[in-house]
Amino acid sequence: MLAGRLDERLLEWADGIGLYDGRMERVRDAGFGRLAALCYPATDDEDLLMVPARCALAIWALDDHYCDAPDLGAVPSLLGSRLATASATLGRAHLPDRHEAAFDAATRDDPALKGLRSAAGHLRRITTAAQFDRTRHTLRTLFAALAQEGTWRATRYQPQVWEYLMNRQANSFLPCMTVIDALGGYRLPADVWAHPDVHDAVGTAALAASIANDIYSAGTESRSSDGDFNLPRAIAAEQPCTPQEALRLSAELHNELMHRFRRQCDELAHQGGRELHRFLDGVLDWCAGSLAWHRTAPRYHRHATDGHAPHTLERT
Incomplete structure (x- = not known):
């Protein structure tokens, strides 16, 4: 296997x-x-x-x-x-x-x-030099987000939902998505990757995938005493609401982002070439694969949140 x-x-x-x-x-x-x-x-x-x-x-x-x-x-x-x-x-x-x-x-x-x-x-x-630099840049952005999270932890600061989402946009699965074309045997041109509409679409999908991770890891992190951060916790602190309601609201936000990504793909279909269409299809495949992995990974399944909110997550 x-x-x-x-x-x-x-x-x-x-x-x-x-x-x-x-x-x-x-x-x-x-x-x-x-x-x-x-x-x-x-x-x-x-x-x-x-x-x-x-x-x-x-x-x-x-x-x-x-x-x-x-x-x-x-x-x-x-x-x-x-x-x-x-x-x-x-x-x-x-x-x-x-x-x-x-x-x-x-x-x-x-x-x-x-x-x-x-x-x-x-x-x-x-990878080509441009493909490698693409991944390196997103990793360095991720490191900056980890440093921000470290500051929150050291000061016992509970970020507002918008602050958390801003951080999670950088501390996301985006570096994993940057290699989709290299694995697929083609090359997304550097100027296409750098286009604001493409960046926005891929960033939307990366944030959605990271919110799915937050939902599946919420059970484990609720048992932690070292100040882990996730979207359900941020929502529950800001609303306030029950943990289960925070999971439901997080799932709704995930689905909203995935629907937005679909709309962005439709809009980009009239702009990009074949490589961009392949890449965006690859991003959707990546999100589906990640969701399948989270649904069965022992480290998340062992501490299930109760099975309700995660199953409402949509691939679209």
């Missing part, structure tokens, strides 16, 4: 790097190999699918090591500095040679950075 083989290869990769040393059950439970198999139906090439699977695991591990898991070394006061360093590892630091060597030495043994470097290296292998 493709998903199973990808998950086994991910375990080997993570073990070789030292990610989750002694805690490999976290990697096995995550199932990012299955996520890749579901979200990129344009290919069944294992080597190609391992690229986004490694990237997803590397980002997830960085979030754990730096933001969420003290047992893995997360230190809130170091978050901003660490994320800035992580951003630098996505490309050359452009330092004088003797200082570049010092940078490499200082970051060599950090497992989160090793995972990020390795994943980025594999991504470079299958």
Whole structure:
């Protein structure tokens, strides 16, 4: 089975790097190999699918090591500095040679950075310079959003719904979507990707997919005491309302965004070429695959919210 083989290869990769040393059950439970198999139906090439699977695991591990898991070394006061360093590892630091060597030495043994470097290296292998830069830019934006979330956590600040959604737009699945064309064997032109209407449409889908993640992870995060943030929690604090009502309202917002994405695709159908149409179809496939993964992933199923709100999520 493709998903199973990808998950086994991910375990080997993570073990070789030292990610989750002694805690490999976290990697096995995550199932990012299955996520890749579901979200990129344009290919069944294992080597190609391992690229986004490694990237997803590397980002997830960085979030754990730096933001969420003290047992893995997360230190809130170091978050901003660490994320800035992580951003630098996505490309050359452009330092004088003797200082570049010092940078490499200082970051060599950090497992989160090793995972990020390795994943980025594999991504470079299958992408053009423009495609890689597209992903790198969205990752750096994601790191900025993680830093903002760290500030909220340190100050015990409960963001308003609009603030949370603004943050979630950046801290989203957008980096995963940027590689859709590379996996599909074609290239979305850089000027098409940069078009505001295209950015808005893909960003809408990425936010919707991230809200689905919030809904499915709400059960786990409700048991957490370290100040996790999600949309149902933000809605419940602002309304106020019951947790179940907040889940329903979150699901409605997800569906509203997916319907908006559909309308945006229809409008873009009159503007773009074949590559854009393929890419937008790929984004819709990605959202459907992600939803299927969330509905069955052990890490979410184990802490089900009660089964009501998640099943109202629409792919459209």
